[in-house]
Amino acid sequence: MSEQLSIEQDGRVLRITFNRPQDNGVTDAMAEAFSDAILNAHKTSDCVVLRSTGPDFCTGRARDPGSPAPNPEAYARRPEYDAIFNSYKAIRNAQVPVIAAIEGRAMGFGTAIAALCDVSFASDAATFNIPEIAHNVMPTMVMSALYDRVNRNAILWMAYSTDFIDAERAMAYGLVSHVVPADKLDAELERFCELLLSRPRPAILGLKEYLHVAPRMDELGAIDYARALHSMVNTAAAMKRKH
Template sequence: MSNELLVRQDGAVLHVTINRPEHGNGMSDAMARELIQLLDRAHESSDLVLLRGAGADFCIGRARDPNRPAPSPDAYERREEYDVIFDCYRAIRRCQVPVIGVVQGRAMGFGTAVVALCDVSFASDAATFNIPEMGHGIMPTMVMSALFDRMNRNAILWMTYSREFIDAQRALQYGLVSTVVPADRLDQEVQDFCAKLAASPRPAIRGLKEYLRSAPDMSEQGAVDYARSLHAMVNTAGAMKNSPQR
């Protein structure tokens, strides 16, 4: 692993910090590949992943890898070059343990997409969010592929068309983040939440992720039947025996 992603294991919590503060924590393709590997293996050592940025910002978008050649002019080749970003989005979705995002400053483009994909996202009341791609002559369907089932259509299109920053409270209204807390309380609120989550039965946490990953694409009856099966299976797991009966 490079020093552009700082990784620290603290008990059941895997801390991953985007570590390019002098560049707003822009995410290169090489960093995205590292993040994919971390997320795909997180369940082997951890009950949750805590993802944040070093310094003032969360992530101001993508950054080109040093010495990388210019993008291919061929559409099919260029499509493959972008697959690492789509794979990174999928890795957050499929991660077997919860991914918790912590946003202390700007989240832009790719950063906004990552925040939306996290299972729970904390935002400082000083955090801001935007999708600037249209201002650079780029149609932002890459980012939109992360948002289409997280935010409503009008909110997505307003952010992409206007390119304006929104504050944390509007991000909360749009469904982009889970909660907004005062900047001076951010670390403590995150710590308290992670402790509560780490103390929860692991089968239940993983079962919730599994259900929400699949149920929205099912028919109503299929989603109900799947819930019945998971409810019976998870609630009879050995790890649930010490939990209060419901």
């Protein structure tokens, strides 16, 4: 697994790299390890940076040689998808921000991960698609990641057509946060990480917590939750530090 998924502690940044350049796919075992690392990142880190080796960010799911064939019975097969669904949940539930840098193609699972991350930087040469239906696979796994990130018309157009979109359209759809010239992607990513690490930790954690929970509340609940977090976070000792 260490060969296919690199996890490196770099100061207060946890760097996770998909390292399967032969096909740029992510296996279920990689997804499980990725989920575990992200859910525990707050113990050592203030943010997670997700990247990939090779020419593409991620071309979708991959099966390792020798892995068992899918169960032919639907009910028995359902848990076989948990590694992917749980990786989506891990990004949503992570206590620290997850930041992605996307180069090349992001397909299926790659598109889902790009959208789920809290901040996603895309190279201006990056492209995105949802290819499943062209392979006679209903793309509901990806849809479960995008349903609250991308507008309905955009999701359905991407899913039905399977066409690639460029990085600027991906940003317009809400898949990524920022598009950067390819030769400046590394510098912009590191600049943002340094900026994030300079912010008070309680505010960083509180922002992610609020945006994870509040959209599922009614108006009164969301306002009351904001009041409570505002009071709690802004009285934290770390918020009093002078920079």
